[in-house]
Amino acid sequence: FDDKNNFKDERFPCGSCKRRIIEIEELRNFMFQMKIEMRREIFALRKEIEKLKKNRN
Secondary structure, eight states, X not given: OOHHHHTOOTTSOOHHHHHHHHHHHHHHHHHHHHXXXXXXXXXXXXXXXXXXXXXXX
8 A cells, every 4th residue: 555656636747747748738839829820821821812813903
């Protein structure tokens, strides 16, 4: 019977779990930034397409 393992507080995960949680949060933040950048790119491309269509006519 190991007291240390049976009474672990779930709110404070072990070291490797903590690292994994931090990695996942960093990845999520990175993905969020990428999403924002992609939206900007799409918006810029739409404007470019509209400009080209106007010039064509």
